[in-house]
Amino acid sequence: MTDPLVETRGLTKHFPVESGLLNRLLSRETKHVRAVDGVDMAIQRGETVGLVGESGCGKSTFGETILGLVEPTAGEVWYGGERIDDVSPSRLRELRKEIQVIFQDPGASLNPRRRVRDIVRRPLDVHGIGDSRSARNARVEQLIERVGLSTDQLDRFPHEFSGGQQQRVAIARALAVEPDFIVADEPTSALDVSVQAQILNLLDDLQDDFDLTFLFITHDLSVVRYFCDRVAVMYLGEIMERGTTAEIFEKYQHPYTDALLEAIPSTELAARGNRAVLEGDVPSPIDPPSGCKFRTRCPIADEDCAEPIDDRVFSESQLVHCRKRSPEEHGSDATPISGE
Numbered sequence: 001m002t003d004p005l006v007e008t009r010g011l012t013k014h015f016p017v018e019s020g021l022l023n024r025l026l027s028r029e030t031k032h033v034r035a036v037d038g039v040d041m042a043i044q045r046g047e048t049v050g051l052v053g054e055s056g057c058g059k060s061t062f063g064e065t066i067l068g069l070v071e072p073t074a075g076e077v078w079y080g081g082e083r084i085d086d087v088s089p090s091r092l093r094e095l096r097k098e099i100q101v102i103f104q105d106p107g108a109s110l111n112p113r114r115r116v117r118d119i120v121r122r123p124l125d126v127h128g129i130g131d132s133r134s135a136r137n138a139r140v141e142q143l144i145e146r147v148g149l150s151t152d153q154l155d156r157f158p159h160e161f162s163g164g165q166q167q168r169v170a171i172a173r174a175l176a177v178e179p180d181f182i183v184a185d186e187p188t189s190a191l192d193v194s195v196q197a198q199i200l201n202l203l204d205d206l207q208d209d210f211d212l213t214f215l216f217i218t219h220d221l222s223v224v225r226y227f228c229d230r231v232a233v234m235y236l237g238e239i240m241e242r243g244t245t246a247e248i249f250e251k252y253q254h255p256y257t258d259a260l261l262e263a264i265p266s267t268e269l270a271a272r273g274n275r276a277v278l279e280g281d282v283p284s285p286i287d288p289p290s291g292c293k294f295r296t297r298c299p300i301a302d303e304d305c306a307e308p309i310d311d312r313v314f315s316e317s318q319l320v321h322c323r324k325r326s327p328e329e330h331g332s333d334a335t336p337i338s339g340e
């Protein structure tokens with residue numbers, strides 16, 4: 001395999017929790033929210049990797065750490081062979097030309113007082129792309145048509161658009177600087193189901209045209225199925241299982257992956273019967289369970305699961321963070337848990 005475009009090594013972000021006066025008087029140690037806890041990930045050029053997990057499991061923090069919006073507590077971020085978790089502000093600005101982001105809520109990410117033309121042109125102005133203002137305006141017109149809007153919509157304000165159209169504007173703005181890598185953080189989660197598919201199709205088309213690499217963050221496993229090449233399943237800041245999309249949907253091994261699949265309301269998957277429904281709440285990321293963090297909600301956990309675990313290798317692409325699943329016993333062609 002070639003060198004990855006994006007790589008994280010042991011990436012960790014612990015947010016200190018404001019301690020109350022009493023705790024300070026008693027000089028108790030500061031507690032931390034362990035939002036991201038030692039994540040290794042490699043994304044190849046041209047690939048789309050899905051990062052999936054329940055709300056609050058650390059997906060956005062992971063993405064923000066790669067984007068340089070959040071400073072990691074430990075670990076490294078590499079981009080195109082350069083370590084970028086500790087670069088100067090000026091280098092970070094340059095990297096903004098290569099690494100872009102699309103957020104969940106396009107309404108909130110677009111300046112309400114600016115016309116769409118200015119919103120999409122702004123990154124070109126900021127980075128000094130294009131020879132003249134008219135060249136930049138021409139580029140804005142191309143972009144807006146490429147995302148499925150028309151040039152006579154350029155003089156409107158964001159509030160005059162539907163959610164799906166606003167997301168198209170946000171996508172045009174992200175594309176303006178011709179980035180190589182885009183972090184898309186729940187880009188379709190705020191949209192109607194029918195519009196979600198349109199936006200996913202658009203991103204898929206753009207990926208080919210613009211040679212894009214994506215980290216696609218979502219709480220909804222069903223969304224990644226047709227859009228991602230590989231999927232990483234996150235729980236309380238750690239990756240529980242990773243594999244190709246086919247492995248995650250058809251040969252998954254981790255009970256948490258099973259539970260997330262079970263939550264997808266599709267006739268095909270429902271036919272497997274309700275087996276691994278998630279019970280209880282996610283434990284606090286301030287004081288997560290020892291060993292396997294999922295063990296307190298896991299249907300197959302036993303006392304051994306409180307001990308530290310390593311990832312188990314099921315195939316070149318599939319890694320499983322679970323003591324109860326071993327490649328010798330279950331093999332890479334093993335039937336999934338629900339088939340047992």
Ligand SMILES: Nc1ncnc2c1ncn2[C@@H]1O[C@H](COP(=O)(O)OP(=O)(O)O)[C@@H](O)[C@H]1O
Pocket residue numbers: 015016033034035053054055056057058059060061062285
């Ligand atoms: N700036 C912050 N300060 C303190 N805690 C934070 C901050 N940002 C996120 N968190 C906490 O980190 C955990 C992970 O959050 P987040 O990355 O937003 O998860 P997700 O995107 O998967 O929903 C949550 O417990 C959240 O409350």
Ligand SMILES: [Mg+2]
Pocket residue numbers: 056059060061185
């Ligand atoms: Mg999030």
